[in-house]
Amino acid sequence: MIADELVADRGVSAGDQWITVPAERVRDALAALKADGYRLLVFLTCVDHLASPTPASPDLPAGRGGASGEWPARYELVYQLRNLETREQLRVRAFVDGDPPRIDSAWDIFPPANWDERETYDLFGIVFNEHPDLTRILMPDDWVGHPLRRDYPVGGEPVDFSEEHEKWQTAPEKA
Amino acid sequence: MSATEGVTITKTGERGAFGGELLTVNFGPHHPSTHGVLRLIVDLDGEQIRRVKPVIGYLHTGIEKQMEALRWQQGVVVTDRHDYLSPPINNLAYALAVERLLGVEVPPRAQALRVIMCELTRLSSHLVWMGTSGLELGAMSMLMYCFRERDTILDMNEEISGFRMHTSYIRPGGVMADATERFLEMLDTFCHEMPGHIDEYEALLTMNPIWRARTIGIGRLSPEDAKVLGATGPMIRGSGIPWDLRKTMPYSGYENYDFEVATSDDCDCYGRYLVRIKEMREAVKILRQALDKLPDGPVNIDDRKILPPPREELETSMEAVIHHFKLFTEGYSVPPGDVYVAVESGRGENGCYIVSDGTHKPRRVKFRSASFVNLQALERMALNHMIADMIAIIGTADTVLGDVDR
Numbered sequence: 001m002i003a004d005e006l007v008a009d010r011g012v013s014a015g016d017q018w019i020t021v022p023a024e025r026v027r028d029a030l031a032a033l034k035a036d037g038y039r040l041l042v043f044l045t046c047v048d049h050l051a052s053p054t055p056a057s058p059d060l061p062a063g064r065g066g067a068s069g070e071w072p073a074r075y076e077l078v079y080q081l082r083n084l085e086t087r088e089q090l091r092v093r094a095f096v097d098g099d100p101p102r103i104d105s106a107w108d109i110f111p112p113a114n115w116d117e118r119e120t121y122d123l124f125g126i127v128f129n130e131h132p133d134l135t136r137i138l139m140p141d142d143w144v145g146h147p148l149r150r151d152y153p154v155g156g157e158p159v160d161f162s163e164e165h166e167k168w169q170t171a172p173e174k175a
Numbered sequence: 176m177s178a179t180e181g182v183t184i185t186k187t188g189e190r191g192a193f194g195g196e197l198l199t200v201n202f203g204p205h206h207p208s209t210h211g212v213l214r215l216i217v218d219l220d221g222e223q224i225r226r227v228k229p230v231i232g233y234l235h236t237g238i239e240k241q242m243e244a245l246r247w248q249q250g251v252v253v254t255d256r257h258d259y260l261s262p263p264i265n266n267l268a269y270a271l272a273v274e275r276l277l278g279v280e281v282p283p284r285a286q287a288l289r290v291i292m293c294e295l296t297r298l299s300s301h302l303v304w305m306g307t308s309g310l311e312l313g314a315m316s317m318l319m320y321c322f323r324e325r326d327t328i329l330d331m332n333e334e335i336s337g338f339r340m341h342t343s344y345i346r347p348g349g350v351m352a353d354a355t356e357r358f359l360e361m362l363d364t365f366c367h368e369m370p371g372h373i374d375e376y377e378a379l380l381t382m383n384p385i386w387r388a389r390t391i392g393i394g395r396l397s398p399e400d401a402k403v404l405g406a407t408g409p410m411i412r413g414s415g416i417p418w419d420l421r422k423t424m425p426y427s428g429y430e431n432y433d434f435e436v437a438t439s440d441d442c443d444c445y446g447r448y449l450v451r452i453k454e455m456r457e458a459v460k461i462l463r464q465a466l467d468k469l470p471d472g473p474v475n476i477d478d479r480k481i482l483p484p485p486r487e488e489l490e491t492s493m494e495a496v497i498h499h500f501k502l503f504t505e506g507y508s509v510p511p512g513d514v515y516v517a518v519e520s521g522r523g524e525n526g527c528y529i530v531s532d533g534t535h536k537p538r539r540v541k542f543r544s545a546s547f548v549n550l551q552a553l554e555r556m557a558l559n560h561m562i563a564d565m566i567a568i569i570g571t572a573d574t575v576l577g578d579v580d581r
Contacts, residue, residue: 014275014514040405042517043543047530080515080528080543084402087424091515112405112548123239138232138580147240154244 002032018091023077026094027104030079034109038081038090041110044117046124047076050150073097075126079106096126105131123148191220202565204233210307210569211576213550222561227554231547234580242540246506247273247347250537254527255341257542258578260300263292264520265542266345268527271426272516273347276509276531279478283470285349286428291362291465292335292344293427293518294458298369299328300521301451301458305376308448308570312389314380324372327365334358348482349475359466366463373455380448390444394556394568397442404552407545408523409454410572413447415440420519427518431468432461444571451573454521481507506535515543522546522573542581546574 002019006029009020021029049071073095081090096103105128107114117128118137125146128134136143145152189197197218204214212233218226238257242250254269255262267289274280281289302321309317329339335358336342336351344351380386396406401414411418419436421429437453439446475482483502484495511533517526523545530539549572556568 013512014278016514039402042405042515042524042526043528043541043548045528045539045541047513047539049538078513078528080526084418089515091513110405111403112551115547115551136232138235140232147237150243152240154240 002029002036006032013091016089016091018093020093020095023073023094023096023103026077026079026092027106027109029092030081030106030109033081033090033092037083037085038088040082040084041106041112041116042080042082042089044077044079044106044110044113044120046120046126046148047078048124048148048150049074049076071095075101075124077103077120077126100125100127102127102129104129105134107131122146125149189218191225192223193221195221197225200562202562204230207311210574213569213574213576213579215553215565217562217565219562222563224557224560224562224565227557227565229550229553231550231576231579234576236577236581238581239540239542242537244536246535247509247537248502248506250540251343251346252341254542255343256577257581258520258522258525258544258546258575259340260303260575261296261520261522261525262341262343263289263296263345264518264525266343267293267427268516268518268525268542269529269540270345270347271518272514272527272529273509275514275516276512276529277347277481278510279348279476279481281349281476282473283428284353284472285474287465287469288350288354288474289345289427290429290432291354291462292342292350294461294465295328295331295362297458297521298455299325301455302328304451304521304570304573305380305448308567308573309380309386311566311570313385314383317376317379320372320375320379324369327361331358331361331365334361348478349473353474354469359469362462362466366459366466369459370456373452373459377452381452387445389564389567390448390571391441392443392445393560393564394444394571395442396552396556400552400555404555405548406523406552407548408519408521408573409437409447409450410523410549410552412436412438413450413571414442415446420517420524424517426516432464434461444567447571447573508533508535509537517543520545522575522578523549525578544578544581546576546578547581550574550579 006021006025007019008022011018075096077094079092103126105117107117115137117131120126121128121134122136122139123146191197197220200217200219202215202217204212214230216228217224238253241253251266251269254265258265302325306318306321332342333339335354336344396414398414398416401411415438417436417438422436434457437450437457439449479498483499488495489499509531511531513530515526515528517524525545526543528541529537532538553572557565
């Protein structure tokens with residue numbers, strides 16, 4: 001069983017069980033859950049809560065758009081776990097801030113996390129400590145910026161040979 | 176994409192088991208057998224594979240970013256395009272996720288039509304797989320046979336939705352339109368003829384000595400490895416584990432259909448082939464049941480705040496005009512929260528994770544694609560095989576690069 005001090009908050013969203021864990025203890029929490037039978041990491045991703053409106057809704061707990069809810073931090077790491085025997089699912093959340101935001105890697109606990117963490121690093125700029133090969137995976141190596149952050153504009157890629165080349169270029173200048 | 180751009184053949188300086196040096200060889204991204212644009216950096220010892228590093232991202236189109244800029248009902252069109260061989264299944268994952276957040280359930284006829292479209296798609300996706308994999312391993316005529324039946328399926332797509340490939344047929348709140356009489360007739364004929372066509376494919380491949388020599392014992396993935404690496408779909412069922420979301424975590428009324436989960440204990444490329452053949456037969460069975468039991472009734476939920484009113488109502492009702500205007504200028508908003516819904520595509524678990532902040536556009540949409548996760552098992556399967564077997568292994572992993580890169 002996962003220890004109580006690892007669970008900061010828990011609840012249900014649209015029928016899905018979730019818990020929030022402290023970001024610095026995320027490896028302990030994931031290892032404990034794996035020992036509990038949640039042996040499959042379905043996916044790992046990140047949500048950027050930059051200037052997220054948190055509409056008041058008394059049904060939701062704090063931090064999930066609840067009445068008293070400010071987000072604890074800008075980036076929310078989401079780990080979806082599944083128990084293949086009982087078919088239960090559990091979503092684990094961890095909130096991180098900072099520049100760059102950092103969290104411990106879980107690739108040795110759940111091998112599929114390897115590429116998911118590279119993707120999250122590539123698109124959100126989250127740095128996973130102790131990851132064996134934290135390089136860009138979807139964007140080119142020399143890309144500047146992290147496209148899925150909310151302050152990165154849509155249509156940020158310059159179109160070569162276009163009349164409107166200058167106008168379209170909204171991506172950050174290359175270093 | 177990686178910093179080792181432009182690698183063709185390089186000596187690594189390491190000694191191999193046969194006394195020679197390891198060679199680094201670039202494979203792809205424009206190699207036709209990579210099913211798109213997959214690039215592999217392969218370390219070879221003689222002809223044997225010692226290391227494989229997949230390099231992906233050549234087909235990255237920023238679909239998740241685009242979804243954040245589109246309204247809830249517009250996003251459906253984009254979901255068609257990541258796994259471009261199974262659009263209705265992608266639609267379904269998205270539609271089910273939005274419906275879970277909205278707290279609505281579609282009527283039985285819509286559920287049955289969704290199942291029909293998903294099974295047709297599974298068939299057409301497997302047909303493309305079988306045709307191209309056959310072509311790569313020397314069975315040239317497979318492509319002609321498989322694309323003949325796939326074309327029938329595309330004709331049916333066109334009949335029911337107006338589009339041959341990117342149908343956008345399944346939408347939050349129901350489906351785009353009711354099935355026409357002609358569609359049901361076409362489906363009936365198809366269900367009659369398809370089992371015979373599957374026998375034809377089997378006659379061409381199952382006992383074919385070349386096909387067997389190229390696939391049996393190649394690309395072994397043990398059940399333990401398949402579980403640990405998170406493989407889904409025919410990859411995990413080809414390793415003998417009966418995990419199929421349609422059975423294990425049913426959605427859209429799949430629990431009402433009688434079908435078997437195809438598995439094979441071979442754990443190799445041939446096993447994955449057998450699984451797909453069996454799945455095609457089961458898909459025809461599901462189609463037949465869905466067609467025979469197709470319930471009557473509406474194909475959309477009756478909620479004017481989510482779906483536009485029927486055309487005729489616009490001429491008589493002021494309220495309908497207002498709803499129509501609001502829906503097409505502003506869209507609808509979805510209650511805040513987040514949800515993950517997974518469906519079984521031809522390739523494995525195709526999931527959609529949506530975060531809503533209560534506005535008329537999603538805050539975050541993440542597609543959990545089967546190909547992306549399955550591709551991580553490639554190195555485990557290819558190790559110590561010949562470089563020529565790489566073609567069979569990539570082929571039976573059945574990754575769609577649009578799905579990998581999104």
